[in-house]
Amino acid sequence: MYSHHFSINNIPFGIASSSSHAHKSVATRLEDTVIFLDELARQYPELSKETITTFSNETLNPFAALPKSEHRATRKWIQSHLINLTSLPLSTRSPLSESTLHLPFAIGDFTDFSCSREHVLNAGEAVFQKRVLPTGFEYFPVGYHGRTSTVVSSEAPIVRPRGQYRDATGSVVFGPTKRLDYELEIASVIGKASVLGEPVKIEEADEYIFGLVLLNDWSARDIQGLEMTPLGPLHGKSFATTISPWVITLDALEPLKIPAAPRTAEIVLPPYLQDPDPAPTFEIELKAEIQPKGAAEPTVICTSKFSSVYWTLRDLVAQQTINGCFLRTGDLLATGTISGDVAGSNGCLLEMVAKGGVEVNINGKNERRMFLDDGDTVRLTAYAGQGVGFGGCVGTILPAK
Amino acid sequence: MYSHHFSINNIPFGIASSSSHAHKSVATRLEDTVIFLDELARQYPELSKETITTFSNETLNPFAALPKSEHRATRKWIQSHLINLTSLPLSTRSPLSESTLHLPFAIGDFTDFSCSREHVLNAGEAVFQKRVLPTGFEYFPVGYHGRTSTVVSSEAPIVRPRGQYRDATGSVVFGPTKRLDYELEIASVIGKASVLGEPVKIEEADEYIFGLVLLNDWSARDIQGLEMTPLGPLHGKSFATTISPWVITLDALEPLKIPAAPRTAEIVLPPYLQDPDPAPTFEIELKAEIQPKGAAEPTVICTSKFSSVYWTLRDLVAQQTINGCFLRTGDLLATGTISGDVAGSNGCLLEMVAKGGVEVNINGKNERRMFLDDGDTVRLTAYAGQGVGFGGCVGTILPAK
Structure with missing residues (x-):
C-alpha cells in the first residue's frame, strides 16, 4: 500500500x-x-x-x-x-x-475556466443573492484569461494588493483589499503544442496535456466586484496566482480514471464536446487549509472532489481550440474554484460569507475568518490515490505595501 | 512639409x-x-x-x-x-x-482596457438597450486579459471562427460566427520591464512604453454574447488579434503631445491616477476601411480621434501595476475600441447595428454590411501628424473551416 x-x-x-x-x-x-x-x-x-x-x-x-x-x-x-x-x-x-x-514552466497563456456548478451557484448567491447558472455554463466551459507574468510557484509570498472598491458605505475608495480570498483549483499544463486554426479533437485531448498542477487563483473580491461588469475579472486577480511545483502526469493518474459527472439531460452538446471516453476524468480529493500566523497547526477549511466538476480537463482543451485558437507548451487551462454540494466543501471564502465565514483554530482558540488576514498561510493539497498526490500549493499573505 | x-x-x-x-x-x-x-x-x-x-x-x-x-x-x-x-x-x-x-514582438501578456466612453455607451446600447457606463468606468480603466498566442502581424489571414451562440430563434447552436466584427484600437508595447510588487508611478509611465501599434481586436459578437456574463469575453475574441508591424516610438510622437480629454468632475481620482503631465497624450487620427472581395477600392467606415479616449496610455501603465502586477518587455496594453461622438466615428460594427450597419462600395454598387463577410479586408490606419503615422493594420476574412 x-x-x-x-x-x-x-x-x-x-x-x-x-x-x-x-x-x-x-x-x-x-x-x-x-x-x-x-x-x-x-x-x-x-x-x-x-x-x-x-x-x-x-x-x-x-x-x-x-x-x-x-x-x-x-x-x-x-x-x-x-x-x-x-x-x-x-x-x-x-x-x-x-x-x-x-516555477516549473514558462507560462504561455493562462485560461481559467468555470467548471464547478456548485461554485458558480454559490458565488452567484453570495454576490447577487441569486442561485442561477450563467446562460452559457451548461453549453460549454466559460472562462477568462488570467495574467501570466504573476504566476508564481508554491511558497512565494503573496502581498495584499491595493485597488479601488466600494467600502461599507458604498463609496469607492482606494486601498489594500479587505476581501482577500483563495480559490482551490486544478490546472492542466500543456505539453504538445497545437496548430493555429486546427481544433484539437476531444478524443485526442490527452496528447496535449503534459500533466496537472494545483492552482490558487488569489482574488481580491472587493476590487473584483467593482470591475467585473461587463468585462470580467482583471485587477482583482492579476496580482498573483500560485501553482504547485510538481507536475503530476496523466500516466500517473491513468489507473485512477473514472466517468465524468452527469450533465444536464436536456442539453445536447455539439460533437466537439461529446467525449467517447467512458472514463475521461479522475477522482482527486482536494483540501484547503489556513494556518494563521503563530498557529502551531493548520485548520482544514475545505475538502472537495475533482469528480464533481461539470467540465473535464479534456473538455477544456476542445473548447479552447474550437474557434481556431491554438495551444502552446506551458499554457495553463484551469478549472476555476472546485466546490462540492455538502458542508465544508466550499473552495473559496466568498461562498462562506453568508454562512458566517470559516472557523480557524489558533493553538486551541477559535477565530472567525470572513476573508484572509495578513500572516495567514493558505495550503492547497490534493490526493488521487495509490500513492499519487500533488503535494502542496502554498502561499502566505504579507501586508500591503 | x-x-x-x-x-x-x-x-x-x-x-x-x-x-x-x-x-x-x-x-x-x-x-x-x-x-x-x-x-x-x-x-x-x-x-x-x-x-x-x-x-x-x-x-x-x-x-x-x-x-x-x-x-x-x-x-x-x-x-x-x-x-x-x-x-x-x-x-x-x-x-x-x-x-x-x-510579428514585431514576442508578446508577454496582453491586456485590453476599456478607454473610450463613447464605445462603452454605444456598445451598451447595442447589447442591453441601455446607454449607461459600467460602475467602474470613471474610477479606473477596466479591461480584460486577451489571448497572446493568437496575436498576429498585419496581413495574416483571419479565419472565421466557430463557436456556440444563440440563433435568431433564441436556440443555442454551434457553427461559424454570423457576427464577425473588428475593433479599432491602439496599444502600448512595453519596453522596460517593471518589478513585481512595485507599482509604476504615472509620471514615470513613459519610461516603460517602448512605442505604439494599431490593434484590431477581432470579435465574434454572437459567441461573445453567450459567454460574456459574468467572466467577460474569451472564445469570442481568442481566435485572433492583429497588430501593425511598425512600432511608433514615443520619441516620434513627442512633438505632438496634447492635454488629456476632460474627466467627470465629481470623481476625485486616487493619486496613482493623477497625472502631473499637462500634455500626457497625442492627437492621432484613426481610420477603419473595409474592402470587400472584388472591390477595386476600400470604403472608409470609421474615422475617430485618439484624443477622445477617457484614459491615457500612461493611466493604463499605472493601473496595470497598482495591485503589484508587473510588466514584461513585449506586454501589450490596449485601449479598447476607440469611438467618437459624431456620425461615422464608430470603431466597430456592433455600434452600428441599430443604425442599419454601414455602407460599403463595391465598384460603384453600394452594399449594407451589418457584420463582416468572408472576403472582406479590414484595414486600420492612423496618422499623428508631421510625417508620423502608423501605416496599416490589415486582415482579410477567410471562410470558416
Missing part, C-alpha cells in the same frame, strides 16, 4: 536546485528525496540524447514538448532506478529539505 | 526580411524603403556593442528592453544616415514591396 503523495507510482516532474546541485534542472521526487534528472542521465545514459538534453533546461517546457512516448520512457527509466533509491550516487539526489523548487 | 506616415520624423521599429536580406532582423522604414539595422550597423558601427547585438534578434524584445537613452541614440543615428538614403549601401535596404514584415 502506498499513501505518500510521491510514491514510486507518481514520478512527478519539476524544476529544482539544491545545496549540492546548485543549478536548476528537471527533477522528480520520491517521497522526501529530490532526484535531478540531468545527473541521473549522466550516470545512466539510457534515454535518447534529445530527451536527456531537455533535462538541463531551467523550465520543463522543452521536456514537456516531447512526444508522450518520451515522457513514458522517461517515467519507466526513473522508476527502474528509484527502486533502489539509496544506492543511487549522491550527486543525483538531495533531501527535499535542502532543495529549492522553482 | 511631411505627409508620408514614415517620414524622417518617424523612424519606427519592426522585424523584417527581404529577398536580399533573408534573415529576420530589426528594421526601420523611410517612406517605402525598409532599412535593416543589423546591416546598417555593420556599415556604420557607431552605437554601443550591446545595442548593435540586439539588431540581429528575431524579435524587438531585446532592443525594446534597453534604456530609453539607447533608443534615442539609435533613432538619431538612423536619422543621420537616412538623410541620404540613396547613398546607403544596397545591402542595408530593400523596397517595401520586396520585404516581409513579421
